[in-house]
Amino acid sequence: MTTSAIESREFRYTSPEGTTLVSHLALPKEVKGSVPGIVVCPEWWGLTSYPKQRAEELAALGYAALAIDVYGDGKVTDQASQASEWMSDMLANQELLMQHAKAGLDMLAAQPEVDANRMAAIGFCFGGKIALDMAREGFDLKGVVSFHGNLSPKLPAKAGQVKAELLIEHGAADSMVSMESLEQFRQEMDAAQVRYHVDVYPGAKHGFSNPVADDRARLNGIDLGFNAQAAEQSTEAMLAFFKRIFG
Numbered sequence: 082m083t084t085s086a087i088e089s090r091e092f093r094y095t096s097p098e099g100t101t102l103v104s105h106l107a108l109p110k111e112v113k114g115s116v117p118g119i120v121v122c123p124e125w126w127g128l129t130s131y132p133k134q135r136a137e138e139l140a141a142l143g144y145a146a147l148a149i150d151v152y153g154d155g156k157v158t159d160q161a162s163q164a165s166e167w168m169s170d171m172l173a174n175q176e177l178l179m180q181h182a183k184a185g186l187d188m189l190a191a192q193p194e195v196d197a198n199r200m201a202a203i204g205f206c207f208g209g210k211i212a213l214d215m216a217r218e219g220f221d222l223k224g225v226v227s228f229h230g231n232l233s234p235k236l237p238a239k240a241g242q243v244k245a246e247l248l249i250e251h252g253a254a255d256s257m258v259s260m261e262s263l264e265q266f267r268q269e270m271d272a273a274q275v276r277y278h279v280d281v282y283p284g285a286k287h288g289f290s291n292p293v294a295d296d297r298a299r300l301n302g303i304d305l306g307f308n309a310q311a312a313e314q315s316t317e318a319m320l321a322f323f324k325r326i327f328g
Contacts, residue, residue: 086110087140089133092147096184098177103155104185105133105148107140108194117199117223117327118189120215121148122182122208124291125164127157131291132205142320145195149185151178151211161301168207175214175235182215186222199223199327201245203319204230205290216245216275224248224326226319228290229255232266238273247277248322250315252285256304280318282311290315 092106105128109116119139123132128150136146150156152167171178182202190197201224204212209230216225217238222245229252247270251263263279270277286306288294298305 084141085143087137089137089140092188094184094188096153096181098180100153100181102150102153102181102184104128104150104188105136106189106192107133107136107146107148108192109140109143109145112145112194115196116143116145116194117201117323118145118147118192118195118197119323120182120186120189120200120202120212121146122151122202122204122211122215123148124205124288125168125207126159126297127152127164127167128155129157129159131293132208135203135205144323145189145192147185147189149182151181151208153181159297159300161297161303178211179214179218179235182211183220186215186220190221197221201225201323201326203228206288207231213247216243216247218242219244224322226250226322228315229258229285229287232258232262234269237269238275240273243273243275246322246326247275248318249277249279250290250311250318251279251281252287252289252308252311253281253283254285254306255287255289257287278322280315282308282314284308285311 089107132148136148139146202212203226209227285308288305289308294305
């Protein structure tokens, strides 16, 4: 697959209620016309190097990508207790969470290199939930990809409201997001007549796409695990999905 040079930078903006969000913008260096924009929603650790890396990989393939700060002030941690506290605070005020996600989407769509009619969102773990809830809210997205994401809804999808097509990349050995949760997700999306596809990777644990998942598991005593095969296959599935939905 051909890759190109990129440019990336810290990207600061303010959400409607006044939070300073410190995100990471990555663009192809030479843009002819306008390119699709992809919002990258991070794991509960915050905007660490991993979502930034994923944004830069997308930029190298010709997309404009914004790895978004959802907590504010660019906060990051490697401690599950702190991450859980921050995530719980956001889940207790999901309107605020969606405001932060929408602010990132709007800022990316407004960039001169970006085709605002060809937008998508991807997310990892907590970020998978954020991206899926963006779709459930009816944000102007062509597609959403969730990698080992929390599938529980802020509010269940309603028929006619979801504009995005969804791609779910799930690990069969994920002890944090059960196969029962996946079945409930299928039922939710079937009821709302949403277009979606699910890939399940045998033996893959929660966090399977992130190369530091094993280190985080050891540090925090939680059930995460990197799976190189699932990581590669899920990335290939995402890129094929984007190629199809963006035309």
